Amino acid sequence: ELGYDVIDLNMACPVKRLRGCARGGHLLHQPEKASEIIQEVSQAVGGRVPLTIKLRRGFDDEQDSEKNFFRIIEDTIDQGFFAAVVHGRTVRQKYEGPSRWNFLSQLTQRYPDFRIMGSGDIFTPESVFEMLARTGVDAVSVARGAIGNPWIFRQASLLLEGKAPRPPSLEEQGSVLRDHFELCSRFHTERKTQKLMRKFGIKFSIHHPEPGNAEKAFISCRSLSDWWDVFKRLYCDTEVAAGEIPSGDSP
Numbered sequence: 714e715l716g717y718d719v720i721d722l723n724m725a726c727p728v729k730r731l732r733g734c735a736r737g738g739h740l741l742h743q744p745e746k747a748s749e750i751i752q753e754v755s756q757a758v759g760g761r762v763p764l765t766i767k768l769r770r771g772f773d774d775e776q777d778s779e780k781n782f783f784r785i786i787e788d789t790i791d792q793g794f795f796a797a798v799v800h801g802r803t804v805r806q807k808y809e810g811p812s813r814w815n816f817l818s819q820l821t822q823r824y825p826d827f828r829i830m831g832s833g834d835i836f837t838p839e840s841v842f843e844m845l846a847r848t849g850v851d852a853v854s855v856a857r858g859a860i861g862n863p864w865i866f867r868q869a870s871l872l873l874e875g876k877a878p879r880p881p882s883l884e885e886q887g888s889v890l891r892d893h894f895e896l897c898s899r900f901h902t903e904r905k906t907q908k909l910m911r912k913f914g915i916k917f918s919i920h921h922p923e924p925g926n927a928e929k930a931f932i933s934c935r936s937l938s939d940w941w942d943v944f945k946r947l948y949c950d951t952e953v954a955a956g957e958i959p960s961g962d963s964p
């Protein structure tokens with residue numbers, strides 16, 4: 714009714730505060746509850762839009778966890794889900810240690826007719842193709858690799874066409890960083906915007922022609938006007954970025 718194209722059930726989020734209310738990845742060790750949700754959502758949606766599920770490879774490394782995972786994924790297959798996106802870490806692992814891509818290979822071999830999308834440790838456009846080749850997944854999900862490098866999708870598309878992935882020009886960097894600022898300030902308070910944009914400025918600095926100086930400059934920002942001063946200095950040799958620089962603390 715609200716016009717969404719897809720409904721995704723999240724049984725992967727490791728955030729602790731979800732534990733008490735049995736949500737996200739914490740459902741992975743409550744397979745009965747997980748199955749109930751899968752069935753009820755499937756019945757309620759009645760095939761009107763595709764359903765997907767996001768899973769981690771288990772709650773932890775205990776044997777029961779693996780059993781629970783397979784029970785849950787088989788429920789989604791039985792309920793006609795469109796695909797499962799699987800992150801090859803356990804909930805307990807959070808982000809420690811590598812994502813186990815071998816587990817993704819096991820899944821694609823075990824369920825050749827069900828769409829499996831892979832997640833975990835995709836930090837470069839090349840790693841998208843490495844995961845496809847090594848695991849046989851149908852698609853790859855990019856997450857932290859896009860933080861500070863939103864061009865990763867374009868770079869992967871270029872690789873797919875057999876072309877070399879092009880780094881972003883200074884003009885593109887300035888333009889995206891500026892849009893990022895505007896979106897951030899639309900949804901967050903000034904204080905939060907300052908904190909987030911300092912962090913993203915630091916992340917974006919790896920693309921700058923002088924990455925070390927750019928990083929230091931963003932690290933030193935203590936206010937929004939500091940941030941804009943740094944932005945102007947680093948990115949405003951170019952017309953797009955120079956456009957209309959807000960004069961005060963906000964755009």
Ligand SMILES: Cc1cc2nc3c(=O)[nH]c(=O)nc-3n(C[C@H](O)[C@H](O)[C@H](O)COP(=O)(O)O)c2cc1C
Pocket residue numbers: 723725767800812832833834835836854855856857858
């Ligand atoms: C800041 C942040 C927010 C995330 N939010 C979601 C989310 O809303 N839904 C989801 O399925 N996964 C979410 N994830 C998990 C990622 O989709 C992905 O499975 C995980 O980061 C592993 O991939 P990576 O190692 O390539 O980052 C989030 C991850 C991060 C870092």
